[in-house]
Amino acid sequence: xxxxxxxxxxxxxxxxxxxxxxxxxxxxxxxxxxxxxxxxxxxxxxxxxxxxxxxxxxxxxxxxxxxxxxxxxxxxxxxxxxxxxxxxxxxxxxxxxxxxxxxxxxxxxxxxxxxxxxxxxxxxxxxxxxxxxxxxxxxxxxxxxxxxxxxxxxxxxxxxxxxxxxxxxxxxxxxxxxxxxxxxxxxxxxxxxxxxxxxxxxxxxxxxxxxxxxxxxxxxxxxxxxxxxxxxxxxxxxxxxxxxxxxxxxxxxxxxxxxxxxxxxxxxxxxxxxxxxxxxxxxxxxxxxxxxxxxxxxxxxxxxxxxx
Amino acid sequence: xxxxxxxxxxxxxxxxxxxxxxxxxxxxxxxxxxxxxxxxxxxxxxxxxxxxxxxxxxxxxxxxxxxxxxxxxxxxxxxxxxxxxxxxxxxxxxxxxxxxxxxxxxxxxxxxxxxxxxxxxxxxxxxxxxxxxxxxxxxxxxxxxxxxxxxxxxxxxxxxxxxxxxxxxxxxxxxxxxxxxxxxxxxxxxxxxxxxxxxxxxxxxxxxxxxxxxxxxxxxxxxxxxxxxxxxxxxxxxxxxxxxxxxxxxxxxxxxxxxxxxxxxxxxxxxxxxxxxxxxxxxxxxxxxxxxxxxxxxxxxxxxxxxxxxxxxxxxxxxxxxxxxxxxxxxxxxxxxxxxxxxxxxxxxxxxxxxxxxxxxxxxxxxxxxxxxxxxxxxxxxxxxxxxxxxxxxxxxxxxxxxxxxxxxxxxxxxxxxxxxxxxxxxxxxxxxxxxxxxxxxxxxxxxxxxxxxxxxxxxxxxxxxxxxxxxxxxxxxxxxxxxxxxxxx
Numbered sequence: 001x002x003x004x005x006x007x008x009x010x011x012x013x014x015x016x017x018x019x020x021x022x023x024x025x026x027x028x029x030x031x032x033x034x035x036x037x038x039x040x041x042x043x044x045x046x047x048x049x050x051x052x053x054x055x056x057x058x059x060x061x062x063x064x065x066x067x068x069x070x071x072x073x074x075x076x077x078x079x080x081x082x083x084x085x086x087x088x089x090x091x092x093x094x095x096x097x098x099x100x101x102x103x104x105x106x107x108x109x110x111x112x113x114x115x116x117x118x119x120x121x122x123x124x125x126x127x128x129x130x131x132x133x134x135x136x137x138x139x140x141x142x143x144x145x146x147x148x149x150x151x152x153x154x155x156x157x158x159x160x161x162x163x164x165x166x167x168x169x170x171x172x173x174x175x176x177x178x179x180x181x182x183x184x185x186x187x188x189x190x191x192x193x194x195x196x197x198x199x200x201x202x203x204x205x206x207x208x209x210x211x212x213x214x215x216x217x218x219x220x221x222x223x224x225x226x227x228x229x230x231x232x233x234x235x236x237x238x239x240x241x242x243x244x245x246x247x248x249x250x251x252x253x254x255x256x257x258x259x260x261x262x263x264x265x266x267x268x269x270x271x272x273x274x275x276x277x278x279x280x281x282x283x284x285x286x287x288x289x290x291x292x293x294x295x296x297x298x299x300x301x302x303x304x305x306x307x308x
Numbered sequence: 309x310x311x312x313x314x315x316x317x318x319x320x321x322x323x324x325x326x327x328x329x330x331x332x333x334x335x336x337x338x339x340x341x342x343x344x345x346x347x348x349x350x351x352x353x354x355x356x357x358x359x360x361x362x363x364x365x366x367x368x369x370x371x372x373x374x375x376x377x378x379x380x381x382x383x384x385x386x387x388x389x390x391x392x393x394x395x396x397x398x399x400x401x402x403x404x405x406x407x408x409x410x411x412x413x414x415x416x417x418x419x420x421x422x423x424x425x426x427x428x429x430x431x432x433x434x435x436x437x438x439x440x441x442x443x444x445x446x447x448x449x450x451x452x453x454x455x456x457x458x459x460x461x462x463x464x465x466x467x468x469x470x471x472x473x474x475x476x477x478x479x480x481x482x483x484x485x486x487x488x489x490x491x492x493x494x495x496x497x498x499x500x501x502x503x504x505x506x507x508x509x510x511x512x513x514x515x516x517x518x519x520x521x522x523x524x525x526x527x528x529x530x531x532x533x534x535x536x537x538x539x540x541x542x543x544x545x546x547x548x549x550x551x552x553x554x555x556x557x558x559x560x561x562x563x564x565x566x567x568x569x570x571x572x573x574x575x576x577x578x579x580x581x582x583x584x585x586x587x588x589x590x591x592x593x594x595x596x597x598x599x600x601x602x603x604x605x606x607x608x609x610x611x612x613x614x615x616x617x618x619x620x621x622x623x624x625x626x627x628x629x630x631x632x633x634x635x636x637x638x639x640x641x642x643x644x645x646x647x648x649x650x651x652x653x654x655x656x657x658x659x660x661x662x663x664x665x666x667x668x669x670x671x672x673x674x675x676x677x678x679x680x681x682x683x684x685x686x687x688x689x690x691x692x693x694x695x696x697x698x699x700x701x702x703x704x705x706x707x708x709x710x711x712x713x714x715x716x717x718x719x720x721x722x723x724x725x726x727x728x729x730x731x732x733x734x735x736x737x738x739x740x741x742x743x744x745x746x747x748x749x750x751x752x753x754x755x756x757x758x759x760x761x762x763x764x765x766x767x768x769x770x771x772x773x774x775x776x777x778x779x780x781x782x783x784x785x786x787x788x789x790x791x792x793x794x795x796x797x798x
Contacts, residue, residue: 177415177424180404184412188399194361195413196387196468205419252403 006175010168013255017164021157029152036152036224038265039159043166043217045246045257047210050170052243053252054179055206056186061118062214062242064102067125067234069095069215074222075135077144084146088219095215096208103207119236126234141229148223155224162220163258166213171254173209182206183252244286250296259297314339314503315391315472320359320369320379322352327704329355331527333369337503339471342494344514344535345507347524348547348761349605350730353507356524357474360505361393362386374471384417392470396477398457400449407445409460410435413467432467439463439493454583455486462493472503479513480606481583491517509604509760510548510797511539523547526732548797549762549790557785558770563594568630570595570754571616571646571722576624578611585611587778588624593722598748598755600765600786602797603775609758610651612775613724616756617641617648643671645721651730651758653711657700661691661710664699668717677717684713687743705736712743722754723747729761737764744768762789762797 024032048062073091076082105117129136136142149155173179185192185199192199222228232238241264249260264282271278293300313336322330330352337343347353358364360371362383371379373389381389400409410432411424436442439459444452449460458481465473478494479487494517498504508514511521515535523531523544531541538544560566569592578586586608593599603609615622618638626633633641642648656664665684669677685692688709694702699710708728715723725744729737745768747753759765766772766786774782774793782793 177411178419180401180408180412181415181417183401183404187401190363190383191395191399193383194363194387194393194395195464196384197415197417198382198384201417201419 009255010171013164013167013171017160020160024153024156032152032156034265034269035262036156036159037221038262039163039258040217040221040224041242041245041265042163042258042261043213044242045249045261046167046170046254047213047217048242049246049249049251049254049257050174050182051206051210052246053254054174054182054186055203057203057206058115059102059118059210060115060243061102061120061122061236061239063234063236063239064118064121064125065095065099065211065214066218066238067122067129067230068098068218069211070218070222070228070233071129071136071142072215073219074142074144074228077146077223078142081145084148084223087146088216088223091219091222092212092215095211095218098215099207099211100204102211103204122234122236122239126230129230129234137228139230141227141231142222143227144222146223147226148220158220159224162217166217167255167258170209170213174252174254178202178205244283244290247290248286248296250298250300253296253298256296256298263297313337314374315360315505316370316372316375317356317360318370318372320356320371321367322355322359322364323367328527330359330366333524333527333529335505335522335532337472337505339501339503340498341520342498342504342506342518344511344518344521345505345524346509346511346514346521346538348509349727350526350732351524352527353524354476357393357476357505357507360386360472360474361391387468387470388417390468390471392465392468392473394458394461394465394473394475394478396480398449398461400457400460402448402450405446405448406441406452406456406460407432407436409449410441410463410467413464435463435467439466440489454481455483455490458482458490466497470502472505473497474505474507476507477605478506478508511535511544512795512797515539547763549794556767557787558597559785560594560597560771563597565595565629568627569593570597570629571756572625572627572630573612573616574625574627576612576615576622576626578608578615578620578622580611584778586615586622589775589778589780591773591780591783593754593756595721596752596754598744598757598768598770599773600757600759600769600771601773601775602759602762602765602789602793604760604797607760607775608778609760609775610726613648613650613726613756613758616646616724642718642720645719646724647715647718647720647722648724648726649711649715649728651726653707655699655707655710655714658698660696661699661702662695664710664714665691665717668714672717672719680717680719684716687716687746688713705732705739708732708736708740709743712740720753722756724756724758726758727760728757729759729764737761741767760797762794 044062044066048059051057051059069091072094073087076090077087102118102121105114130138148158181197182202185197185202189199218233245260245264246257248263249256267282267285268278271281274281315337317333317335320330320333333356335343345353345356355364359366362381366379369379370377373391376389378386378389411428414428414431436445439462441456441459441463444456449457478490482490506514506518518535521535521538522529523538525547530543530547531538571593573589573591576586576589589612601609611620614620616626618633618636618641628644665681669680672680690706691710691713694706702710728740757765757768766789769786772784772786772789773780
């Protein structure tokens with residue numbers, strides 16, 4: 001992609017983020033709360049897009065990385081109560097380790113089988129949480145004694161700027177030489193190898209980065225909610241939502257994932273009056289967008305220029 | 309041989325299951341030399357290339373690059389030892405410009421390189437200039453003609469300045485003019501002092517460019533020497549053209565449906581996007597007649613058969629006994645009696661042999677099905693033995709027999725066989741040959757056989773068409789083939 005376009009996209013993104021940082025002046029705490037969650041989920045989706053869109057590895061279990069990070073941070077806080085940043089660091093580290101473990105089969109099995117392994121990893125984590133209820137809070141959930149802050153506005157700003165920073169790093173990475181090699185490895189591993197690139201090393205790197213941001217965002221989210229539960233962080237449907245957000249926003253665009261994530265959360269809010277039908281409607285809508293615009297929102301925005 | 313050859317391959321062997329794909333192949337290419345590695349489809353030449361590159365691991369043998377052993381190393385390490393490869397199919401990154409695609413090949417294999425060295429940009433531009441891509445540097449690959457996509461592949465392969473360059477089917481899909489430009493480019497790369505291995509189907513296409521030729525057939529070396537020597541070699545001639553043709557062909561006048569042949573294809577044209585796969589092709593097959601369509605890879609045989617089977621859209625007319633087939637679904641065409649045994653075999657590999665056969669006959673009444681299967685087991689005794697075995701575990705030859713048998717289960721009036729000899733050993737060819745001969749003598753089935761293996765295609769044919777670059781260029785009885793059209797197939 002031309003450099004001028006990269007710069008233009010980054011500028012527009014910066015303007016949007018700065019504008020979003022003034023939202024607390026005009027909207028209710030409730031809306032801020034929704035957006036805060038949407039931003040964390042945006043990071044999940046961006047991390048997923050790096051792995052799928054660039055390294056070409058279909059990870060059906062993004063919540064394995066997220067859950068590993070979140071529960072590690074939460075349990076540590078519960079047991080020993082170290083400063084929050086220590087818990088967040090530990091959670092991130094655990095997610096990276098989890099990512100490496102998950103990556104091992106990826107280097108041996110291909111295509112659908114890897115996708116299946118990642119799904120099974122989620123189920124295993126979920127079962128572990130249920131079985132070891134004394135440590136994890138089981139099906140009721142884990143309550144942590146500490147939170148980041150009780151201020152809606154501060155929480156909102158933390159999530160916004162965390163998302164912006166993660167997005168900037170992931171976007172820069174995706175468009176850097178490393179991103180180029182990663183993309184080549186994902187699309188045609190045989191050729192990438194013949195060009196002198198150690199495909200295994202680059203894919204492992206993508207796993208580590210994806211796990212790092214998933215775990216970091218997951219750990220932070222625990223200290224925003226003050227709790228962690230299977231239903232909010234690990235369940236397969238949560239993972240599907242993250243994947244849909246990334247695809248909806250535009251595969252291989254990184255930043256599109258945030259648009260998708262905000263869209264999904266906003267739509268379920270707007271459609272809340274439909275009651276039980278609201279989730280169904282959101283997913284049906286998402287399905288339509290994916291079918292009609294396979295390049296996603298971001299693809300729609302940048303497509304015209306690519307065609308020139 | 310010179311002992312400082314850039315590429316030295318010794319006693320290379322590779323097995324895939326029971327199949328020996330490459331058997332004891334040795335070759336040397338010196339700096340500034342081009343060796344042509346030729347052989348029909350399935351001869352193992354592409355595997356040799358992949359073994360050298362490290363994409364496939366050899367079972368035995370050595371590969372030395374400027375004296376250093378690389379056999380068994382992963383391809384990225386082989387690449388760094390100075391080997392570049394141009395794949396037959398171009399798969400560039402589609403969201404990146406031509407320049408970025410070339411830059412990719414120049415990047416160091418490092419994780420923490422967030423900004424490219426500015427010298428890479430200069431070097432990429434220089435390479436683009438050399439292969440003739442300067443004018444399209446900022447375009448996306450999807451907007452470029454096919455020849456330019458091939459140039460991108462060459463640019464990537466020479467980016468790291470390899471001592472050894474492997475090129476798979478350099479001229480496939482190129483026009484004559486483009487071929488000339490490509491030949492010149494490859495010649496220049498040789499003059500740089502690189503050792504170049506050109507892999508192709510036949511000598512003719514690379515004859516003017518190569519210094520020496522090594523011919524392979526079913527994994528083994530059959531000849532080596534200058535292009536002229538290899539073309540004159542008796543074994544090569546037999547592999548490509550067959551021995552003397554016995555005059556078993558039945559003259560066209562002996563078929564009773566001269567006015568409206570069973571199958572009539574008139575001015576058939578097929579396009580895939582910008583590429584023309586068939587251009588005004590007209591052929592016909594009489595009821596009971598065996599017709600071979602001979603052509604090299606990419607000539608358009610499979611496209612022709614797929615159009616007849618109703619699998620690809622076309623311009624022109626296809627008639628079965630005078631009735632147009634246009635608008636009929638592929639299933640309908642098959643049910644009406646035109647059945648194809650496809651090149652890719654397309655067996656249900658996890659199902660048993662028997663289940664595959666039953667699937668071919670699901671529209672027959674049970675007793676009719678039983679009769680048909682008995683007849684087929686008589687024709688293919690090996691399939692009776694293997695009834696309960698999963699199709700995927702059969703040898704290549706047995707799979708081919710099963711494919712033919714499954715097509716015959718449908719009681720075709722016209723059987724289309726697309727490259728039945730692909731990758732099969734001579735002994736299996738003889739068996740299949742025998743079966744086809746039995747069909748010709750004992751049934752009223754018509755046959756349309758697509759082959760690049762002329763040896764196999766001619767003895768069974770009453771009439772032969774030669775398909776070249778999407779057009780029919782020759783038609784006649786098999787005994788006139790060698791004299792009038794044979795040279796292009798060496």
